[in-house]
Amino acid sequence: MNNRHPTSFLFDVVIAGAGPVGLLLACELRLAGVSVLVLEQAESPHSPLKKLPFGMRGLTLPTIEAFYRRGLLDSLEAPGRQAKPEGKPRKQAGHFAGIPFDYDRINPSMWAYRLPSPADSNMAAEMERVETVLADRAQSIGVEIRRGVRVEGFAQSADGVTIQAGDQSFEGRWLVGCDGGRSVVRKGGGFSFVGTDPEFTGYSVQVDLADPEKLKLGRQLTPTGMYFQTQPGHFGMVEFDSGASHRTGPITLAHVQAVLRRISQTDVTLTALRVATSWTDRAQQATEYRKGRVLLAGDAAHIHSPLGGQGLNLGLGDVMNLGWKLAATVRGEAPDGLLDSYFSERHPIGEQILAWSRAQVSIMRPSPHARAMESIIRDLIATRDGATYFADRVWNASMRYDLGDGHALAGRSAPDFEWTDGTRLAALLADGTGLLIDFDHRAPLRSIARRWGDKVKYVRGEVKDRLGLTALLVRPDGIVAWACEGEVNPEDAVEAGSRWFAVHDGG
Known part of the structure; x- marks a missing residue:
């Protein structure tokens, strides 16, 4: 069977967005012999928010396994894997709403069908490093990436999609929106996007402090919100204002100082604003991931608060699932229903992550009820069973697709078997x-x-x-x-x- 594309279409797949999700999808498609064009509106891939400390992302086990299986893991090792320490003091392995759990309380024997491998512990990586590694791989295998090109609209027919970008147009058999939470592809395609409204405005800022002694390091819950200072002048802040301050205008020094004073309940003074961005806990998900020849992945398909660091991982999981299925469809080698299984398998995973995000917000509210629940969660997470449960959910160690009745391993990630000759x-x-x-x-x-x-x-x-x-x-x-x-x-x-x-x- 060889159903090749019409010669009038220049690319099999056009991807909107050259973030990690779009780039990994491009790699997966090109690996299968599909021609790919990636369009990215930003002129440069570099941004202070992609660098440390703001660009730090925790990678879950499915993500690490994906990079490992495609030969990319070694390139991401810096800033480093958080291996389980032996004979050393406890080390934080993750958190739920800022409540940490430690490696030495986790019982990995509870996770069936996992074997020791280079991808069996969690890992932190810098966003810019992830994008660089994926862009280098994509270009090395023939993906075309065009930066400074903003997708503004598109029209699809029975045979393909025509994409408008300023005075340019591009044609492909398929279009995939990996263009973030404000996705032009999602909006232009008429996808329904449903969920819950925000309860807070969150901020990630780097500032200079005139009086740093007034603010503690670490996570601090207050009667009006929460701030987390990782190092002097580097803050994450949450103010429960129903998202009223998110993207209402430029974030100024005066605004950040006012918010920090309200949250910390001090008269701290800021002398300079170095980096600032805002975010919310809005949690929404597309009710379908495909309309005709247009598909969604990553934040274009689902958004939620960045608490727990699940967003990047959820998007990368989307494209690992989608890539080979879309490639088989492009080549005319897909059995009936294969592409539809992308939605049926990934939408429930997205629902779980959105619920996990909402649960974290529920114990962060500045109320006596939330504080009481936070205390109970803190006690639970300090137990062996509790730490194992939260590690399982945060790392997504037991992720399983529903493939119907069958062996308990079906639908799970394959164990990293090692043959006697050393092949894995x-x-x-x-x-x-x-x-x-x-x-x-x-x-x-x-x-x-x-x-x-x-x-x-x-x-x-x-x-x-x-x-x-x-x-x-x-x-x-x-x-x-x-x-x-x-x-x-x-x-x-x-x-x-x-x-x-x-x-x-x-x-």
Whole structure:
């Protein structure tokens, strides 16, 4: 089957937005042989807000695994992995609404089907570094990135999409909006965006203080809000004003000083404003992620407060799920319903993250009821079971797509099996190809893999720990599509694989 695009369309996929989400999607599509154009309105990728300390982002386990499986993890190691310390004082592993949990209270044995790997602990990375690594990879494999080009509108037909950007126009078979919370693509496509209104205005600022001794370091809850000072002059602040001050005009020194005084209940004086941005806890999600040939991913599909650092990870998870499915659709090799599964799998994950965000806001309110609940959460998170639960949710360690009845591993991230020759499963996924892994060397499975042509590799051999499994089918995004313990029924593998891979013409 070879349904190539009409020659009048210059690109298979046009992506609006060259943030990490748009760039990773471009990499995934290009890895599958799809032609990609990325349009970014900013002239330069550099910004003080992408650098430390404001640009620090915590990466969850699915995100780290994605970078690991595509050979990008080593490039992101600085500023460094937060490995579990051995024989050292407790180290913070994450937080819920600013309430920390520690590594030495987490019980990772509670997470089924995970094996030790270079991607088995959380990690912090600088936003600018993430974008640089992804942009370098994208361009090295043939993605075209045009900066200083703002998507202003588009029109789609049965065959493709024409995108308007000033006096320029671009044509592609598909358009994906990765253009953030105020997405032009989402608004232009008429996508419904529903959710809850903000309760606060949040600020990230760098200032010079005339009297730094008046403000404590760390997280400080007050009767009017919260401030968090990571180092002298670097603040995160939350004022419960229903979002009234967000994007109402330039953020001035006088405004920041007034807000900080109200929150801290001191007469602190600021002498200079170095960096400032605002944000809210508005939580909204698109009711569909696709309309015709237009799709949404990342903040264009869902927005929420940055509390807990889930936004970047949620968007990167979107495109790992979408990339190979859209590529198969472009090539005419997608089984029925494959592209629709992007929404059915990712929308529930987005709903969970938005609920998690709202829960954090609920215990940050400056009220006696919220303070009482915050005290209970603090006690709970200090227990072993509590820390493990919160680590599981913050790191997304147990993420699972609902693939119907079947093995408990189906829908989860594949364990990083290590073969006796030292090969790891992650290395086998580097080229974006699915895997049919056969631990018992059964001839029928090899012939089954041939049905899906070069989109699935047949892998056999001994591994150090097979976790009691006989065989499994792994999608290109590293998600287990089918797994088996004991006697293999080849037809079960065929049935499971037919949801994800079209039968090859020669199969």
